[in-house]
Amino acid sequence: MQVSETAQPAPDRGASASVLLRADKENVALLTLHRPEARNALSDALIDALSRELDAIAADRSIRAVIVASAPSSCFSSGHDLKEISARRSDPDRGRAYFEDLLGRCAAMMQKIVRLPQPVIAAVESLATAAGCQLVASCDLAVAGEDARFCTPGVHIGLFCSTPMVALSRNVAPKHAMEMLLTGETIAAADALRMGLVNRVVPAGHAVDAARRLAAVIASKSAPVLAVGKRAFYEQIEMGLEDAYAHASRVMAENMLARDAEEGIGAFLEKRTPRWE
CATH class of the missing domain: 1.10.12.10 (Lyase 2-enoyl-coa Hydratase, Chain  A, domain 2)
Structure with a gap:
């Protein structure tokens, strides 16, 4: 179970807050992607909620580390919400302005993770795909349950994973990154560990607990x-x-x-x- 019993919608962040839960415990903030019915896809609302919550955490001196997890689903995150994307193809510009804005906001959110004063740990139990894999790669550290999997499958649908490539190529060796990007194939947690995409692999169902232990070690430092x-x-x-x-x-x-x-x-x-x- 990845959702903390004390998790609540991110406070005072507007109507979209329910797509993201936050639970603080012992100087560690647990952010839970909460769109299980949509495979925790990074919708407009979820990207914006993550961005706002990262801003709030950056200014919160009580928080020493952050964990990013997800509500139980077949996916940690399935990446961008393809239904939202497809709906904008009927725009007069076929969605160009929306696509540029969406990708810009998502890239800015990922960079907020990198620039956050506190270390950020991804806790992954299921499939992290496309921008979901980008989210894992953007975090400073990552813990994976042994059933977790990772992929950048855009080539399967005629859409190269160019923005996930930025984070992925800064985490793994170039040939590993190129293989994932060019084939779209899914890799297991053990391979992600070998390639350097994750730091630790733990028994299934224990990724958040292991991330909390790692966060506690970090939180004990200055x-x-x-x-x-x-x-x-x-x-x-x-x-x-x-x-x-x-x-x-x-x-x-x-x-x-x-x-x-x-x-x-x-x-x-x-x-x-x-x-x-």
Whole structure:
């Protein structure tokens, strides 16, 4: 069961909030995609609800880590809602303006995950396909139940998974990414682990529990330091080697001057538990 017993519609986010549930526990926010009848497809409403909730979490100092899960369904997320997309083909421009806006809003939401100060963990129990696979790849970490599967199947319906490609190609080796994109074939959780798309594979039904344990380890660290490190990780990975070292050196020197670094080093030398700010 992936939906927490205490999960509630994301508060004060408008009529679309019921497509996304949020439950906070011990400094960890659990966001649950809640469209099981539509295979948790990323509808307009769900993309917007995720975007708004990520903004709220970014400003919430009580939250130290985030888990993205889904309501029980055949899919963690089946990607974009093809019924919504097809309905716009009758627009005067055959849907062009809507498609560009949709993909832009989805890309912005995925980038909010990357830019969020708190680490984000995907907890996947079933099939993550197309933009659903993109969502998993956009998260900082991923835990998969052993029955989870992943694919970018756009080529089967004449639609190359170009936007999922961006996140996927930044997680796995180029030839693995190309094989998934060119064939559209589904890979098992064990293969996703081998390829680097997920961090851990656990018994089916235990992905959220395992993600919570991982989140608890992360939440025990200094939140400001984790935020600095996460941002620096994504900044340096796009740089050349020399520029990456120069940037990381500047970040680390600044970090050394922070209160939590002084406290952490002092605690280590004094053989005591650090008291984070």
